[in-house]
Amino acid sequence: MKDRSRTRQLLATHYVRDGIVLGLTVGVFAVGFGVLAVTNGLTVLQTCAMSLLVFTGASQFAAVGVLSSGGSPAAAVGSALLLAARNGFYGVTMSQHIRGSVVKRAVAAHLTIDESTALGTGQDDPADVEGGFWAGGIGVFVFWNIGTAIGAVGGGAIGDPNALGLDAAFPAGFIALVAPALRHRSGQLASIGGAVIALAAVPLVQPGIPILLAAGAAVIALAVAGAPPAPTSTSTSPGPPAESETGRGAAGGASA
């Protein structure tokens, strides 16, 4: 009984629902990854281990792609790590929001990817940032690994996720999550600068590097427009209101 009402309470939390939407979208690509990995000589066990342990979609696709086109293992790891490096920047950001034991932060580090960082930092209420991060991280982790296993075991039964337009779903979803940052000038500068730098770099450097270079836009925006205003809780009463209680419950339950 208690469990069921707790589940209902979790599902009523907006960022938990958003985390599930992100997870389902990612899950379709995971099936594609599972198929691709197995058809390129990875065992089912290796394929599943990769999604569990590497847990960075773009890197995994890159590693398997390089190997399938005849590249060396060193080249595969190299191009995969170029795509994984941006998670270091996300770690810097999320470390300012996620407090607690070393074990908890070590688990958070593993879940630090595009989607979890976006869902965390995309929250209007600063009290929801940590909950949003865990919802995005766990939602994507669960569906990414289920999808990988389905693809690896089931083989080529699935169609192309791009035929469903899912390659456009991520940029659009990220727009929704960047929108709160566009309310202040430094956030606008960082976003426009990041997009311009990355697009300019695309033809010139290997995939992955344009996103890393975009981090420079954050430094430029800070120098030009200063730090964005410190976020304030949108909850009006000083005491812990019901909503942020839910948020904390979600975060606590997720990290347990």
Add this chain to the structure above:
Amino acid sequence: MSWTTLLLLAAGAYGFKAAGTFGLARFMSGDRARGIGALLPPALLAALIAVGTLSTEQSLVVDARLAGVAAGAVAVWRRAPFWVVVVVAAVVTAALRRLTDGALVLT
């Protein structure tokens, strides 16, 4: 792929995440650190949006994705729920691809 390669990749990927989470943040403190922390996600996510919408590998392209993402952006502007934004972008992109038989690509 050998298990050694796979584990190296896993270690490297976690290394970046952990370096950000435990290492780099220690050298930064105060307002400047908070500013950088707050501005990195919009800079990187906007880059991902741009690259994910307008490029394939190392070429800049305009194709059905742009229409889908634009439709998604309108949904964001109209304060649609998150799942609606994602679905609108996917459906518009898929429909346009089907209508044009995937031929709509400008490089």
